[in-house]
Amino acid sequence: xxxxxxxxxxxxxxxxxxxxxxxxxxxxxxxxxxxxxxxxxxxxxxxxxxxxxxxxxxxxxxxxxxxxxxxxxxxxxxxxxxxxxxxxxxxxxxxxxxxxxxxxxxxxxxxxxxxxxxxxxxxxxxxxxxxxxxxxxxxxxxxxxxxxxxxxxxxxxxxxxxxxxxxxxxxxxxxxxxxxxxxxxxxxxxxxxxxxxxxxxxxxxxxxxxxxxxxxxxxxxxxxxxxxxxxxxxxxxxxxxxxxxxxxxxxxxxxxxxxxxxxxxxxxxxxxxxxxxxxxxxxxxxxxxxxxxxxxxxxxxxxxxxxxxxxxxxxxxxxxxxxxxxxxxxxxxxxxxxxxxxxxxxxxxxxxxxxxxxxxxxxxxxxxxxxxxxxxxxxxxxxxxxxxxxxxx
Numbered sequence: 001x002x003x004x005x006x007x008x009x010x011x012x013x014x015x016x017x018x019x020x021x022x023x024x025x026x027x028x029x030x031x032x033x034x035x036x037x038x039x040x041x042x043x044x045x046x047x048x049x050x051x052x053x054x055x056x057x058x059x060x061x062x063x064x065x066x067x068x069x070x071x072x073x074x075x076x077x078x079x080x081x082x083x084x085x086x087x088x089x090x091x092x093x094x095x096x097x098x099x100x101x102x103x104x105x106x107x108x109x110x111x112x113x114x115x116x117x118x119x120x121x122x123x124x125x126x127x128x129x130x131x132x133x134x135x136x137x138x139x140x141x142x143x144x145x146x147x148x149x150x151x152x153x154x155x156x157x158x159x160x161x162x163x164x165x166x167x168x169x170x171x172x173x174x175x176x177x178x179x180x181x182x183x184x185x186x187x188x189x190x191x192x193x194x195x196x197x198x199x200x201x202x203x204x205x206x207x208x209x210x211x212x213x214x215x216x217x218x219x220x221x222x223x224x225x226x227x228x229x230x231x232x233x234x235x236x237x238x239x240x241x242x243x244x245x246x247x248x249x250x251x252x253x254x255x256x257x258x259x260x261x262x263x264x265x266x267x268x269x270x271x272x273x274x275x276x277x278x279x280x281x282x283x284x285x286x287x288x289x290x291x292x293x294x295x296x297x298x299x300x301x302x303x304x305x306x307x308x309x310x311x312x313x314x315x316x317x318x319x320x321x322x323x324x325x326x327x328x329x330x331x332x333x334x335x336x337x338x339x340x341x342x343x344x345x346x347x348x349x350x351x352x353x354x355x356x357x358x359x360x361x362x363x364x365x366x367x368x369x370x371x372x373x374x375x376x377x378x379x380x381x382x383x384x385x386x387x388x389x390x391x392x393x
Contacts, residue, residue, distance in 0.1 A: 004028050005079040005177070010070060010104045012038060014049060014256075015120050015145045016084030018152035021057045022181040024065035032070040042067040053153035072111055080174060081108040084120040089260035094267045096124050096260070102131065109135050116170045118143050122201055122261060125268050128165060128194035138167045141174065142194045144201035149255060158184045165194035202268070205261040206277060211246050212253040213283040219249035219386050220290050230388040249386040251370050252287045252321030259284070259319045288321060292328030295366065295384065302335040304364030306357075306376060306383075309342070317342055322370060326351065337363055 005027045009020040012033040020031040033039055038048045043066075047055040057063065068074065075081055085100035101121050108117045118141045119128060128142040142165045147155045159182055164175045175189055192200070215233060222229040229249060237244045253259065266277045295303060305326065308317040317323075317340065326336050326349070336351045339360040343353050354360050360367065361379050369376065372387045 004064065006030075006077055007080045007082065007177075008032060008074055008078040009082045009084060011084035011086070011100075011121070012042065012048075012067070013084065013086065014051070014147055014149060014152040016082065017042075017047075017049065017054060018051075018147060018156045019082055019084065019120060019145075020065060021054060021061070021063065021153055022156045023177060024063040025061070025181055026064075027177065028064045029066075030074050031065065031067045032074060033067070034070055036069060039067050039069055049152070051150055051152055053151070053157070057153060072107055075108050075111045075115065078108070078112050078115045080170075080177075081112065081115050081117045082120055083108075083117060087121045087123060087260075089263050091263075094263075096122070096127075096264050098123055098127060101127075105131055105140060106135075109137065109139065115139070116141060116168055116174065118164075118174055120145055122257065122264075123198055124264055125195055125198045125202065127198065128167075132167065132194075141165045141168055141171060142197045143174065143178075144197055144204075146201075146204065157182050159187050161188045161190060163190045163192065163197050163200060165197045166191040167194055199268075202261050202265040205257050206265050206280060208246065209253050209258040209262045209284070210276070210280045212250065212258070213280050213287070215247050215249050216252065216287045216386075217283060219388075220287065223294065223386075229386070233388060248389045250321065251291050251325055251368070251386060252284045254319045254321040254323075256319070284321070285324075288324040288328065291386075292325050295325070295329055295368065296332050296334065298366060298384075300334060300365040302337060302364050302366075303329055304354075304360045304367040304382075305336060305338040305340070305351075306360060306367055306369040306373065307371075308338065308340045308348075309370075320370075322368065323349075325368065 007023050007027050007029045009016045009029060009031045012031050020029050023029050041048045045058045047058055083101050083104045085104060087096040087098050087101060090097045101119060105117050108115060116139050120143060128140055132138055132140050144163055146160055162175055162178050164171050171191060179187060218232060219229045222232055233247050236242055237247050262281050266281060269277060305322060308320045308322050330336055338348050338351050338353050339357060346353055357375055364382060366384055367382045369383060369385045372385055372390050376383050
């Protein structure tokens, strides 16, 4: 594509920043956010996220890219406005909080009458169609993301698939922009309705949550009957229909996407019979109950937590499954201390945050870690983990 387009990306988390870097290889991109510290870091070519490829591109790649705080005037002459603001699940409303997305879309539609707005945030099924109907337009598209924390740009450069809703003539153009920015020329591309694209995102993540829940329940059985979990998983996974990926047990599924996406999908089933989707959510609660009970039966005086992050390379402690385990342990009066370099405060939900691994090891009778780490290899007798494969497989 010879002509460089003007693209604005609003929201510079994993999704927004990865898309900004991808598209800035061949287009003029402005990345906007409300966080001044994040903007300062990016303008100094420092990634605010723990992502090797993002840092590499910021440091060494020739990009047509700048960053600033969110101001309306940046949207005025944009060919595309990409919305990647957070949509957390609101348990009171039983719905995603889409207020930040709606706010940006409203401004973009009013400020730039010719731009196409592409929502990258995860949203409920029907949201894009509803917002188009409200504004009597077809300029709002949805394009789901399938990124991993810590590998967001890599997963954009080598995508499993590219999906764009087909409500506007420029749907093809946006799909082509994503394809040209990547390094996978044979990537599968799909154009579907906005409702179908929204459903693909929620069902894909719910399937992954179901897989995590299945292997966690397998592990609960093996642990209860003194069986070798890894041996069982190896045997099950040799069936090519099952496969070997995404089969490592954990303390439960967590992170940015799986907890909220499964709950939102269940909310979309309000008038439709189902048992499996609800069962996946309930299974995650049951798993945390099981892990906590197993720990409590060991009668530790002090339980140490080595990292709240769900997996190596992540910088996200939100919705960590360990938080649910911690609450259950503390409810029984057991002291909990936490080693997590991402936490600067001295307390985390009234639990002491220790600053060194030595302090964690010295004060703890038992150390919980969702994933194995070599720093704990000399105190294996203290460590409790369900990581069978030594990583995020």
